[in-house]
Each structure stands twice: as C-alpha cells, then as structure tokens.
Amino acid sequence: xxRAPCCDKTGLKKGPWTQEExxxxxxxxxxxxxxNWRTLPKNAGLQRCGKSCRLRWTNYLRPDIKxxxxxxxxxxxIIQLHSVLGNKWSAIAARLPGRTDNEIKNYWNTQIRKRLxxxxxxxxxxxxxxxxxxxxxxxxxxxxxxxxxxNIQTLVxxxxxxxxxxxxxxxxxxxxxxxxxxxxxxYPMNQNSSxxxxxxxxxxxxxxxxxxxxxxxxxxxxxxxxxxxxLINLNEQTSQDNLIPPYLMDNSIILPNYSEQITSQTxxxxxxxxxxxxxxxxxxxxxxxxxxxxSTPLDSSSMFIxxxxxxxxxxxxxxxxFSFEIPQSLKFDDFM
DNA sequence: AAATACAGCAACCGCTGTTAG
DNA sequence: TCTAACAGCGGTTGCTGTATT
Numbered sequence: 001x002x003r004a005p006c007c008d009k010t011g012l013k014k015g016p017w018t019q020e021e022x023x024x025x026x027x028x029x030x031x032x033x034x035x036n037w038r039t040l041p042k043n044a045g046l047q048r049c050g051k052s053c054r055l056r057w058t059n060y061l062r063p064d065i066k067x068x069x070x071x072x073x074x075x076x077x078i079i080q081l082h083s084v085l086g087n088k089w090s091a092i093a094a095r096l097p098g099r100t101d102n103e104i105k106n107y108w109n110t111q112i113r114k115r116l117x118x119x120x121x122x123x124x125x126x127x128x129x130x131x132x133x134x135x136x137x138x139x140x141x142x143x144x145x146x147x148x149x150x151n152i153q154t155l156v157x158x159x160x161x162x163x164x165x166x167x168x169x170x171x172x173x174x175x176x177x178x179x180x181x182x183x184x185x186x187y188p189m190n191q192n193s194s195x196x197x198x199x200x201x202x203x204x205x206x207x208x209x210x211x212x213x214x215x216x217x218x219x220x221x222x223x224x225x226x227x228x229x230x231l232i233n234l235n236e237q238t239s240q241d242n243l244i245p246p247y248l249m250d251n252s253i254i255l256p257n258y259s260e261q262i263t264s265q266t267x268x269x270x271x272x273x274x275x276x277x278x279x280x281x282x283x284x285x286x287x288x289x290x291x292x293x294x295s296t297p298l299d300s301s302s303m304f305i306x307x308x309x310x311x312x313x314x315x316x317x318x319x320x321x322f323s324f325e326i327p328q329s330l331k332f333d334d335f336m
Numbered sequence: 337a338a339a340t341a342c343a344g345c346a347a348c349c350g351c352t353g354t355t356a357g
Numbered sequence: 358t359c360t361a362a363c364a365g366c367g368g369t370t371g372c373t374g375t376a377t378t
Binding site for chain 2: 015103110
Binding site for chain 3: 015016037038050051054058087088089090101102105
C-alpha cells in the first residue's frame with residue numbers, strides 16, 4: 001500500500017484555498033522562492049501540507065500563469081501534441097507557455113474530448129471512429145464498388161478504404177492473405193482486384209508485398225507473409241514522426257491498429273474484446289461484429305466482410321470490386 | 337420556485353521516479 | 358547499497374454555478 005497522504009496529518013487544512021492563504025503563500029514565495037515544500041507551510045504560517053502548497057502555487061498562484069479561455073491556436077497545439085504524446089499533460093503544458101498541466105487536462109476532458117467525439121474522432125487514437133461508420137447507408141447504393149467508394153471518402157471512413165486497398169493490392173501474396181483472412185474471418189477474394197483499384201496511397205510501399213517487407217526494416221516476413229501489424233506500426237511511426245494527427249493528414253493512408261485483435265483472434269476463435277484502451281481503441285467487433293463470429297470461411301474473388309452469407313451469395317454481390325455486407329440485425333446505435 | 341442534471345474546474349489521491357543521507 | 362522523503366505526474370473527486378425540467 002502507498003504512503004498515507006500528507007494531509008492526513010491532523011490539523012492540516014484541505015479543500016479550497018482562501019484569499020488569506022493565497023496571500024500568505026504568495027508573499028512567502030516572493031521572499032524565499034519556491035521549493036522546500038515540506039517546511040514551507042510551517043514557515044509561511046499555513047495549516048496546509050507542502051504538497052497542497054506546491055499544487056496551489058504551480059496550478060494557480062504562479063505569476064506566469066495565463067488564465068482565461070484557450071485560444072484556437074492553443075487548442076490546435078494541444079490536439080496535435082496529444083496525438084503524439086498522449087496524456088502526458090506536463091509535456092504538453094511545457095509547450096504551452098502559461099498553461100498548467102492541470103488546466104490543459106481539464107480543458108481536454110471537458111471541451112476538446114467532447115468535440116472530437118462529436119466529430120467522430122476517437123480522442124485516444126485521434127482517428128475516425130469506425131464504430132460510428134454508417135455502412136448501412138452506403139450499402140443501399142446499388143452500384144457499390146471500390147471506385148465509387150473511393151469517391152465518397154467524406155462519407156466512408158478512410159480506414160476501411162485503406163484496408164480494402166491494402167488487401168486488394170496484395171495480389172502477389174494472395175494466398176498468404178487468404179490464409180490470414182481466413183484466420184480472421186476476413187476474406188480476400190478477387191485475384192484481379194488490384195488491377196481495378198486506383199492507387200489511393202501516397203506511399204505505395206504501404207502495400208503488403210513481400211518485396212516491401214524485405215526492403216523495410218522491422219518488417220517481419222513469415223512464410224512469405226507480411227503482417228498487418230508491421231504495416232500498422234510503420235504507418236503509425238510515420239505519422240508520429242510527422243507530429244501531425246493522422247486525421248489531419250489529408251494525403252496519407254492510415255491503417256487502424258488491427259494487430260492486437262488479429263493476434264487474439266488468431267489465437268482463439270472468439271469475438272474480439274475491447275482491449276488496450278491506451279493504444280488501441282479500434283474495436284473490430286464494432287465494425288464487423290458478425291464477421292468475427294462467422295465460422296464459415298469463404299473463398300471468392302473479392303474482399304468480403306460477411307456474416308452468414310454463402311459463397312454463391314458472395315459471388316452474386318461481388319464483381320472485381322469490394323463489397324461489404326452488414327447484417328440487418330446490426331444496430332449501429334449499439335456501438336455508440 | 338424548487339428540484340434535478342450537467343458542466344467546469346480546483347484540489348486531492350496515490351503511484352512512480354529521483355535524490356540525499 | 359539501501360531507504361525514506363521529496364517532487365512530479367496522471368487520474369479522480371467533489372464543489373459550485375448554470376441550465377433544464
């Protein structure tokens with residue numbers, strides 16, 4: 001167990017600071033400077049613990065603290081830094097003069113976080129939330145193919161497009177991908193699909209070819225197969241190096257972090273569980289819930305995310321392009 | 337007008353890394 | 358080298374003001 005809080009000592013005050021206390025603390029620090037927090041309260045005539053004094057000073061009384069509303073530029077900076085640093089509030093605060101980590105943390109939790117969620121951005125991953133994807137409306141389109149899909153990126157989450165492109169473009173490793181997909185109930189199907197698919201990636205090397213794997217450090221090639229997690233890691237690294245939130249990158253291909261789900265799904269043929277809230281909020285189950293639970297491997301000519309549809313049914317849906325089938329029972333509201 | 341819900345934020349809690357004796 | 362205290366950090370709590378019913 002941890003140490004008892006310093007303020008548990010009898011006689012020490014807790015709670016909001018009074019003007020008188022603020023004055024005492026400020027005047028003492030003006031004279032003696034900050035530090036020696038343990039002896040400071042006694043010397044300053046305060047019935048507070050040193051820790052409380054330190055917090056009051058660093059979060060409120062310090063003269064260089066900028067109070068008031070956050071400027072737009074500050075907010076942008078916070079979002080950008082958070083996408084790189086995560087909840088390292090002190091590190092973020094260090095780059096925002098006059099703002100404390102506590103203030104930034106509060107602002108994030110009460111304002112920015114909500115706004116990102118409202119706009120469909122996951123505040124943890126800084127990526128569009130696939131669980132909000134309204135695929136059903138897209139599927140109502142009679143001519144649903146990748147070409148159309150690529151022209152409606154404002155409607156469709158780009159991550160799905162990227163995954164689709166990635167899969168379709170990997171004709172050289174089709175067998176491997178098929179195996180991978182069978183293991184994960186995702187099915188690459190169209191051998192010729194890559195011919196039909198515009199290259200929407202700004203970095204062709206993201207395509208999971210063996211050649212690319214071999215040329216890329218840290219990429220694992222196992223039985224000729226590039227793992228998605230390698231691509232994901234590489235892509236994440238790339239975006240992090242750029243210090244730009246992925247969703248702000250208009251020309252890049254960001255892959256969701258499938259790695260953990262794929263691993264767990266491979267090891268046990270059960271539904272994905274929400275996992276690793278820190279690094280991975282990408283919930284496959286939310287996106288393709290029934291695909292995960294499917295026990296019917298399919299072999300067709302297009303990538304297909306499917307539940308209980310038979311192979312023939314798949315063929316009827318798919319040409320050379322991508323198709324998705326969402327079960328009618330799926331309620332997106334359940335994943336909100 | 338009163339009760340309730342919600343939002344914002346200051347302050348606290350508890351854990352961890354660092355440092356001095 | 359060990360240990361206790363310090364300092365810093367992130368998460369959480371609880372108070373207060375405002376909005377809604």
